[in-house]
Amino acid sequence: xxxxxxxxxxxxxxxxxxxxxxxxxxxxxxxxxxxxxxxxxxxxxxxxxxxxxxxxxxxxxxxxxxxxxxxxxxxxxxxxxxxxxxxxx
Numbered sequence: 001x002x003x004x005x006x007x008x009x010x011x012x013x014x015x016x017x018x019x020x021x022x023x024x025x026x027x028x029x030x031x032x033x034x035x036x037x038x039x040x041x042x043x044x045x046x047x048x049x050x051x052x053x054x055x056x057x058x059x060x061x062x063x064x065x066x067x068x069x070x071x072x073x074x075x076x077x078x079x080x081x082x083x084x085x086x087x088x089x
Contacts, residue, residue, distance in 0.1 A: 004077050006034060015077055024077060029054065030068055037078070043069070 003019045013031040015024045026034070032053070036046045043065055051061035072078040 006031070008035075015072075017077065020076070024072075024075065029064075033065055033068055034072075034078075037069075039081070 003017060005016050005018065007014045007016070008031055010028075012025060012027045013034070015026060015034075017023065029050070033046060033050060036049060041049075044062065047062035047065045048058060050056070050065060051058040054061070069078060069080055073080050
């Protein structure tokens, strides 16, 4: 079940926690990171794409993405998951 919905706008987004009935505002960069965070990309892939789109240092982008995930995880907005182990052929 989805507990958080996001409404995007030009300068960022509002995240509404339907379970807690609370909301958070995020800037455009955080909105873009969350838009790429659909479970199909790794943290490194999200950071690489962010660094390319915003023309920033890849290592800085990785640190920023990790910090965002940790902050939103602490608020219960996102849940960090480990990727499933690959099956050997």
